[in-house]
Amino acid sequence: MRIPLLDLTAQYDFIKTEVDEAVQNVLDTQHFIMGEPVKKFESKVNGYIGSNYAFGCASGSDALLLALMAIDIQPGDYVITSPFTFFATAGAISRLGAIPIFIDVEYDSFNIDPEKVRAFLEGEDELAKKINAPKEKIKAIIPVHLYGQVADMDPIMNIAKEYNLFVIEDAAQSIGSKYKDHSAGTMGDFGCFSFFPSKNLGAYGDAGLITVKDEGLAEKVDMLRLHGARPKYHHKYVGINSRLDTIQAAILEVKLKYLEEWSTRRREIALLYNELFEEAGLIREGITLPKETTGNPETSGVHIYHQYTVRINHRDELAKHLKEKGIGHAVYYPIPLHEQECFAGLGYQSMDCPIAYEAGRQVISLPIYPELTEEKIQYVVKTISEFIRG
Numbered sequence: 001m002r003i004p005l006l007d008l009t010a011q012y013d014f015i016k017t018e019v020d021e022a023v024q025n026v027l028d029t030q031h032f033i034m035g036e037p038v039k040k041f042e043s044k045v046n047g048y049i050g051s052n053y054a055f056g057c058a059s060g061s062d063a064l065l066l067a068l069m070a071i072d073i074q075p076g077d078y079v080i081t082s083p084f085t086f087f088a089t090a091g092a093i094s095r096l097g098a099i100p101i102f103i104d105v106e107y108d109s110f111n112i113d114p115e116k117v118r119a120f121l122e123g124e125d126e127l128a129k130k131i132n133a134p135k136e137k138i139k140a141i142i143p144v145h146l147y148g149q150v151a152d153m154d155p156i157m158n159i160a161k162e163y164n165l166f167v168i169e170d171a172a173q174s175i176g177s178k179y180k181d182h183s184a185g186t187m188g189d190f191g192c193f194s195f196f197p198s199k200n201l202g203a204y205g206d207a208g209l210i211t212v213k214d215e216g217l218a219e220k221v222d223m224l225r226l227h228g229a230r231p232k233y234h235h236k237y238v239g240i241n242s243r244l245d246t247i248q249a250a251i252l253e254v255k256l257k258y259l260e261e262w263s264t265r266r267r268e269i270a271l272l273y274n275e276l277f278e279e280a281g282l283i284r285e286g287i288t289l290p291k292e293t294t295g296n297p298e299t300s301g302v303h304i305y306h307q308y309t310v311r312i313n314h315r316d317e318l319a320k321h322l323k324e325k326g327i328g329h330a331v332y333y334p335i336p337l338h339e340q341e342c343f344a345g346l347g348y349q350s351m352d353c354p355i356a357y358e359a360g361r362q363v364i365s366l367p368i369y370p371e372l373t374e375e376k377i378q379y380v381v382k383t384i385s386e387f388i389r390g
Contacts, residue, residue: 003367003376005328006198010371015254022250035246041253042209048256049175049183051191051211053218056244057225060172060194063210064092064142066242067168067190070212070220071140073098078133080120080165081142082112083338084356089144089170090337099346101131101138102338104353108291110146110309110363113355114155117141121163127352140166145174145184147332147365148200148266148306149295153179153187160188168192172208175201176263178302179294185211190221195252200266200306201259207248265370266305269377273308273366276381285388287312288362307332308368312388315364321387327380330365 012019022037029035038056046054057063073079075097081089083102090100103120106113119125121138141160143151153169160167167188171177174184175193185191191211195203212218220237223230228239274289283289288311295303309332312318322329336356338348350357366380 001376001379002326003328003372003380005330005365005367006369007371008197008202011369014371015258018254019251022254023247026247026250032246034243035249037246037250037253038244041244041249041256044253044256045175045193045209046211048259049186049191049211051183051186051213053212053215053221055210055212055218055222055225056249057208057210058242058244059206060170060192060196060208061088061092062225062240062242063172063190063192063194063208064088064168064170065095065240066210066221066224067192068092068096068098068140069224069237069239070190070217071166073139076137078138079140079142080112080117080138081170082144082146082356083336083353084110084333084359085144085146085170085337086172086333087337087340088172089142090343093142094342098139099133100337100343101133102336102348102353102356103127104355105146105359106152106293107355109149109151109293110359111149111151111294112141112143112156114152114159117156118159121159130347130352135163138163138165140168142168142170143188144170144172145177147290147309148174148177148304149293150174150177150179150184150301152294153182157187166190172196173199173306174304175199176259176302177295177304178300181300186213189213189217195248200263200304201252201255203248204251205245205248207244207252208242209244262370263302263304266368267303269368269370269372270303270305270308272374272377273368273381276378277310277384280381280385282381282385282388287384287388305368307365309363309365311359311362312364313362315362318384318387319364322383325383327383328367331363332365333363334360336360 228237
């Protein structure tokens with residue numbers, strides 16, 4: 001049995017007629033840049049998550065960059081973020097000449113630990129003494145809602161208010177997830193979304209979106225994504241070219257109708273995985289299952305399971321075994337950002353973020369997509385059971 005990590009062909013087969021029609025409509029109009037489908041998609045995302053303003057852009061990476069540009073991040077400024085995330089989170093900070101501050105994550109959620117953020121800002125921990133960032137130069141926090149579960153936002157927002165920091169939510173993996181009934185991307189000053197093809201809401205190429213809370217910053221973001229101009233050829237800012245393609249917007253509008261249904265199915269699959277792993281007794285034998293923390297429905301949270309990620313010792317050996325058995329898998333992320341070569345000059349050691357360090361050596365993500373059948377899920381669990389007991 002061969003099981004991919006993600007089966008986009010099965011998804012396309014289900015919505016093929018609608019997608020093809022949407023693309024053909026764009027071809028017929030020939031409005032490929034900032035066409036009407038872009039405005040319609042922005043409006044529908046706004047309605048879906050309840051944000052104030054939403055602007056399509058070229059990618060989730062650009063969404064992060066636009067947020068930082070909007071708050072005038074300058075070379076030598078500092079921005080707090082997680083070391084356990086895709087490179088784009090810190091890459092956007094460094095691209096503007098600013099300096100990322102990597103604060104370790106929570107064990108259960110893999111998201112940035114608010115208590116450690118506070119300890120750093122209060123200068124109480126060894127990392128604060130080591131980095132020695134001037135308080136007035138720390139300008140923002142970028143919490144990452146990893147794997148489809150929102151970071152613990154209440155304490156983060158309290159810290160931000162206390163220290164006069166902007167909050168930029170990296171919601172690249174979490175559209176539709178909730179924290180105490182608040183949608184990801186609507187609590188901070190900005191929300192940054194990716195529609196990379198493998199995301200729960202994926203385009204057929206690169207695409208992204210940024211949400212903005214403040215009206216003035218929203219107007220600025222809208223200009224920044226269009227070379228900083230308004231009207232055309234009148235440039236108030238030095239912006240960038242980061243527009244959401246009309247064809248991608250048309251495709252995403254079709255998919256958005258099904259997102260809630262797909263997210264519900266992903267959670268059903270995750271719970272079935274949990275049940276089967278527990279029945280097999282594998283929790284006692286070294287596998288740690290994902291935990292719903294802020295994504296617990298009992299606290300009005302929603303975990304959308306962009307990834308179903310477990311911890312296990314001998315992770316690399318398991319990955320080899322899964323490959324031999326035809327089971328797709330991935331490691332998100334094997335090298336935390338504070339250990340990356342390009343950030344070596346910042347002076348971090350591996351154990352400055354010990355939970356992220358350990359996670360990078362233990363996590364593995366298993367197949368999860370709405371069309372995944374129970375038979376295939378059972379096969380994945382059986383294969384892992386054979387590995388652990390083999």
